[in-house]
Amino acid sequence: MKGPIGFGRVVNIVMNIILGLCMSLVMLTAAGVPLLPEIVIEAWFASFCIGYAFGDIIPVASWGPALCAKLNLHGGIGFYLINSVILGVYFGTIISFGNMLINNLPTLGWAAVFGGFVASWPLVALSAVVLVIIFLWLAQKIAKAISGFDPAAAAREAH
Template identity: 35%
Template structure:
């Protein structure tokens, strides 16, 4: 449940941010439009959701924070940084691969596109995660009856 909410929010933010990054970097105009938004959202969600389920980035962030002795807002910040770096990197690279592997540039186009979008995508994705991870965890805990934060504290 939390993964679905986080992916939907993060992908909506990235579906706006990435076209703006591309427009700014290349001078192309009109990339941010309703059809482009839907296409970008569907592609990024189809990538983000499996990665969100397969890569326990939120749990790894919590584990790192605990091992560092962090608590409260600092622990939450560490959890958000780890989640953003892992998930945004996976999403940005896979989107770059899908969109560019068949071009004449091949992997050169993939890596170039990835290098162009990754910093901005990471910044906007981190901001989306920072603002929504906590609320999404609370909604998921209420909807499912399972609170991972309480389970971790009890362990």
């Protein structure tokens, strides 16, 4: 868990712990499901696994910096917000769709998967963006402490 790869993996783990829990609460509440501990834990676990797997497989963390580089943004609030929006929309989308697939496909079919996804996506994506804006700095701070890697210092050295 050292270096840039470790940094990215720790950020992915921390953010998906937070996103999985908070977004599960949002989705369950919006669907009118009672927030019983076993239901919340099951929804959190599914959300965490979906978000972590797709965060590890697809290099979404590089999309924001790439866009910012094209916009000539190399730091500051604009850089942070662009990254947060991209990460939030991405994770909100895959977690929402993944949960609809897991929960609806076996019993209700594809129409319920797509219908549930379309109905929940705006609220879930917006919630994810807000959560990323609030918690990304914390995840990065934890990742820096664990991995020993500082992306800001590495960017300064590269210039």
